[in-house]
Amino acid sequence: MTPEELRLACRDGSFTSHTSGYCAGFVQANLVILPKDWADEFFVFAQQNPKACPIVAFSKTPGDPILNIGGKEIDIRSDLPQYRVWREGEMTDEPNNVADLWQDDFVTFLIGCSFSFEEALLADGLEIRNISEKKNVPMFNTNMACQPTERFYGNQVVSMRPFKAADAIRMIQICSRFPDVHGAPVHLGDPALIGISDIQSPDYGEAVTVNDDELPVFTACGVTPQAVIKQAKPPICITHSPGAMLVTDIPNSKLAVF
Template sequence: MTPQELRLACRDGSFTTNTSGYCAGYVQANLVILPKSWADEFFVFAQQNPKPCPIIGFSKTPGEPVIRVGGKDVDIRSDLPQYRVWRDGELAGEPADVSDVWQDDFVTFLIGCSFSFEEALLADGLEIRNITEQVNVPMFNTNIACEPTERFYGNQVVSMRPFKAADAIRMIQICSRFPNVHGAPVHLGDPSLIGIEDIQKPDYGDAVTVNEGELPVFTACGVTPQAVIKQAKPPVCITHSPGCMLVTDIPNSKLAIF
């Protein structure tokens, strides 16, 4: 499928799974939608925390549901497989379409996703375990603090992919080319050092096999805003459901810095 075909499949309800491994070559984006009265401060929070919250685009006019920066005819209300709706910091639902909760003051942020650099890793011959096992990438809450603003604060969420040591080094080299989709990992090795008790029990997504001799490699994750939103408690917020991204028409090569 092309990105537009996948978005249309989301729109008509025929595509409902996670987007890892789909539409090779194109940027996938995490989603945060907030009322204008909260959006300006979130923008500052994201600028202060570029590893977990790298902004790749945002709506220019509050209430605008067509996000042209994402590609042709992107209706942000329907073109992801699944959303999360938050009210006062509590998860209120996970619909496939958010048209019925849309507000005229909403501002949309598209945030880089680690799914985008998976293509470069695969092209170099590295295995992506969650793609091999056809599951969602495992994601974990950590003790790595974000730089706070007045209302937005909390710890980073990370995604995890296991590699042998030599492959982990190569993974770091490749991911460093893509700072707008989280860039180089934030940690590798002992998960307890960043507050993760059991890598077979992810907070989001699915567990994957970690073979003997492999290192778990942890990358900053765009689910971080959801953890922060729980504490900030805006009256309403819309995000993607973990693993269910907006697949854009932006080539991954556009985000590589070398």
């Protein structure tokens, strides 16, 4: 499917899966939607935490659900496979469409996703375990604190991909080219050092095989805002469901810095 075809499949409800491995070559984005009086502070939080929350685009007019940034007339209310609805910091629903919840003061943020650099890793001959095992990438809460604002604070979420040592070095080199989709990893090796007790029990996504001769490599993850939203407790917030991204028409190559 092209990105537009996938978005239309989300819109009509025929595609409700995670998006890793789909629409090679195009940027995928995490989603955060907040009321305007919370959105201004979230923008500052994202600027202070660019590894975890690299902003790819945001809506210029509060209340407008149609985005022409990143694709042709993207309807942000329906063009992702699955959403999460948060009220006062609690996740209350995971619908496939949020049109009935839309408010005229909502501001939309698209945040870079590590799925975008997976294409470059595959092109270099590296195995992406979550793709080869047809699973949603494993994601973990950590003990690595974000730089806080007055209302937004908490710890980073990371995604994990296992590599042999030489491949991990190559992965770091490749991912460093893509700072707008999390860039170089934030940790590799012993997961306990960043507060992860069991690599086979992710907080989001699905566990993948980690062989004895491989290192787990951890990249900052766009699910971080969801962990922060739990602490901030805005009256309402809408995000993507982990792994269920907005697929844009922006080529991944546009986000490479070299």
